[in-house]
Amino acid sequence: MSKEILFVVEESDEGGYQARALGHSIYTQGESIDDLKRAVRDAVRCHFEEAELPAMIRLHFVRDEVIAV
Secondary structure, three states, X not given: OOOEXXXXXXXXXXXXXXXXXXXXXXXXXXXXHHHHHHHHHHHHHHHOOHHHOXXXXXXXXXXXXXXXX
């Protein structure tokens, strides 16, 4: 059993948020942060067998910001 799984979260171009797991083929999205958290939990539960579920899900939020020089 893995101790935790890490997701990189970014704002979607279409609105809302998208999350992808590092080291696993898991990708999901949600309209709000709460929707995304529910979708991430569901995706992790679908991806792993009960005995292999990670103990913790970590979300790392990434935000791009462009500034003028």
